[in-house]
Structure formats: C-alpha cells, structure tokens
Amino acid sequence: MSTTYQFINLDYLDLMSDGDDEMKSTMIEMLLEEVPEEMTKMQDLYDASDWKELREVSHKMKSTLSFIGNDSMTTANQQVEEIAKDGVGTDALPALLATLFDIYPKALEELKMVGAEI
Numbered sequence: 001m002s003t004t005y006q007f008i009n010l011d012y013l014d015l016m017s018d019g020d021d022e023m024k025s026t027m028i029e030m031l032l033e034e035v036p037e038e039m040t041k042m043q044d045l046y047d048a049s050d051w052k053e054l055r056e057v058s059h060k061m062k063s064t065l066s067f068i069g070n071d072s073m074t075t076a077n078q079q080v081e082e083i084a085k086d087g088v089g090t091d092a093l094p095a096l097l098a099t100l101f102d103i104y105p106k107a108l109e110e111l112k113m114v115g116a117e118i
Contacts, residue, residue, distance in 0.1 A: 003113075003114075003117075005110045005113075005114075006106070006110070007068075007070055007103060007106045007107040007109075007110050008068050008069055008070060008107050008110045008111060008114075009068075009069030009070065010067075010069060010114065011069060012066050012067055012069055013027060013028075013067045013069070016067070021118045024118060025115060025118045027067060028111050028114060028115040028118075029115065031064065031067055031068065031108070031111055032108055032111060032112065032115070034064060035064060035068075035104055035107075035108060036104075036108070038057055038060065038061050038064065039100060039101065039104055041057050042054060042057050042058065042061075042080070042097065042100070043097065043101070045057060046093055046094075046097060049090075051083075051084040051085075051087045051090070052084070054080065054084040055081055055084035055085045058077055058080045058081035058084060059081055061077050062074075062077065062078070062081070065077055068107050068111070070103055070107050072099060072103055073099070073100055073103050073104065073107065076096045076097075076099040076100050077096075077100060079092070079096050080093060080096050080097065080100075083096075
C-alpha cells in the first residue's frame, strides 16, 4: 500500500495479518466498531470518576491502538491508564482524553479508506 496516512501507521496490522487481505479487512472492521464504543466507555467512566474501570478499559485499548499505530493516541492512552491506576493526577485526564477524542475520528476515517482499498 503506497498511500501515506497522517493518523495511522499500519505496519503492525500488516505484520499481524501476514498479507491476508481478508484478515486485514476483518481487523479493520473490528477497529471501526470497537474504538468508538471503547472511547464512549472511557468518557463515561471519567465522568463517573470510576478510575478502576477506566484503567481496565484503557488497558484493553493498548492492544487495539497498536493496530492503529498512532503514537499520540498510544501515549495519551498509556498516561490515562497510569493515572487511573493510581488515582493520582486525575486533573490531567481531560487533556489526555481530548487528545484521544481529537485523533480517533481522523484515524478511523483513514482506516475506512484502507478498508475500501482492500
């Protein structure tokens, strides 16, 4: 795939799908469905100050975000997980969640373009 994307890096997805376009397409569909659901959960858990569950959702998102390959999202998510784990520094969470919410729709649009090319 010669297209350069601004918000995704599919090197890991390519590696994991091992050249199998059907598997790659299935994984992209999963990302397109799962990421918005998990992001909504993260926001709801933040709003409820449920740090334990927020940490769990953030932890689950680590593997999901590795397939998207956006370093800013990965870093923000790691920081959300660490803060939620300890419950310390929660005042930083709004900015971290804002980073995730700013980038993920753009990343999903690029994933849709990839999915359409397969």
